[in-house]
Amino acid sequence: MLFKYGEQFKYAIRKYSMCCRKELKIIKNEPNRVRVKYIESKNCKWRIFISYSNMFICIQVKSFHDEYNCCVSFRNKxxxxxxxxxxxxxxxxxxxxxxxxxxxxxGSFRNGCKC
Known part of the structure; x- marks a missing residue:
């Protein structure tokens, strides 16, 4: 997946976090690299990492682990x-x-998002 700017990726992560009801946190936030992980459970392996790609001249997802073994979060900062x-x-x-x-x-019953 490709993003033009880091802000575009952060907006997509916020929307994903709202739709799937998972409390995510941006761990590493640099101009060319961003790392996000799930913070409610230490055992959860969900992570995503993006960095700048010289080949595509944009920001690209480098690794994405989509394994959830955790519950829904009702608080989301x-x-x-x-x-x-x-x-x-x-x-x-x-x-x-x-x-x-x-x-x-x-909003509380169904927010119309697909995870």
Missing amino acids: MVNVKVITDHFEATIRDHRKMKLREIQKR
């Missing part, structure tokens, strides 16, 4: 307001008079 608004923007625009409780209910 990585998800910020921007990720949530981008995710629910279309729903809120379609239903302008929707109350806050209804938005919370839709």
Whole structure:
């Protein structure tokens, strides 16, 4: 997988974290390298590492271990307001008079993401 900038990758990780309900943490954050891991369980082997690729002249995923042996996290420090608004923007625009409780209910039951 290729990304133009590190910020684009970080946004994708935040969205993935929200959708799969996993609390991820950016461990190594340098201009040309980023490493992310799951922090709830020390035994979980989920990790992703990206770095700059001279061949493609962009940032590329170098290693990705997609093994989960951990539970869902209900607290997530990585998800910020921007990720949530981008995710629910279309729903809120379609239903302008929707109350806050209804938005919370839709977000807690099913957030429409595929992991």
